[in-house]
Amino acid sequence: MTDLTKLVRTIPDYPKPGIMFRDITTLILDPHGFTKVVNDLAEFAAGMRLTKIAGIEARGFIIGGALAHRLALGFVPLRKKGKLPHQTIVETYELEYGTDQIEMHLDAVDANDHVLLVDDLIATGGTAMAGVRLLRRGGAEVAACAFVIDLPDLGGAARLEAQGLKVHALMAFGGH
Ligand code: AMP
Numbered sequence: 001m002t003d004l005t006k007l008v009r010t011i012p013d014y015p016k017p018g019i020m021f022r023d024i025t026t027l028i029l030d031p032h033g034f035t036k037v038v039n040d041l042a043e044f045a046a047g048m049r050l051t052k053i054a055g056i057e058a059r060g061f062i063i064g065g066a067l068a069h070r071l072a073l074g075f076v077p078l079r080k081k082g083k084l085p086h087q088t089i090v091e092t093y094e095l096e097y098g099t100d101q102i103e104m105h106l107d108a109v110d111a112n113d114h115v116l117l118v119d120d121l122i123a124t125g126g127t128a129m130a131g132v133r134l135l136r137r138g139g140a141e142v143a144a145c146a147f148v149i150d151l152p153d154l155g156g157a158a159r160l161e162a163q164g165l166k167v168h169a170l171m172a173f174g175g176h
Pocket of ligand 1: 019021022023056059120121122123124125126128156176
C-alpha cells in the first residue's frame with residue numbers, strides 16, 4: 001500500500017523562514033503515488049454527477065487534469081491573470097502580503113455545470129475561495145473542493161465548509 005504522506009517532500013523555510021513547503025513533485029514523480037492520488041480523488045468524486053473538473057494554476061492543473069481524464073470529464077483551467085486569450089472573469093484574493101488574481105474563461109462553465117474544484121494544497125483557503133467565486137459567477141454549482149494536502153491549522157478547509165462547501169483532502173500536515 002503506497003503511503004502518500006511519505007512521498008511528499010517537505011522543504012523547511014521555503015519560500016521564506018517559518019514556512020514548511022509541502023512539495024508534491026516527489027509524489028507525482030512516483031508512478032504508484034500519482035496513480036493513487038488520482039484513484040483516491042476519483043473515488044471521492046464517484047456518484048457526484050460531475051460535469052467538469054476545475055483546477056487552479058499550476059499544480060491544480062497536474063492533479064485536476066489527470067482526474068478529469070480519468071473521469072472522462074472536461075477540464076476548466078483557472079489561470080493566473082493575463083494568460084487566457086478569450087473573454088474572462090477575474091477574482092482577487094488576499095495573500096499574506098498583498099493580493100493576487102485568477103481568471104476563468106467566461107464560457108468555460110454554465111448553469112448546467114456541477115463542478116469539482118481541485119488544487120494540490122489548501123492553506124488559508126483564499127485561493128480556493130476565489131476559484132469557487134469564479135465558478136459560481138459563471139453559473140456553475142460547486143459540488144465540492146478536493147485537495148491532495150490540507151494544512152488544517154491555517155483554517156482554509158473550515159472556511160470553505162463554513163460557506164456550505166464540501167471539502168476533501170487526501171492527507172493533512174500540522175503547522176504552516
Ligand atoms: P491558500 O490560498 O492560503 O489556501 O494557499 C493555497 C495555495 O498556495 C495553493 O495553490 C498551494 O499550492 C500554495 N501553498 C500555500 N502554502 C503552501 C505550503 N506550505 N506548501 C506548498 N504550497 C503551499
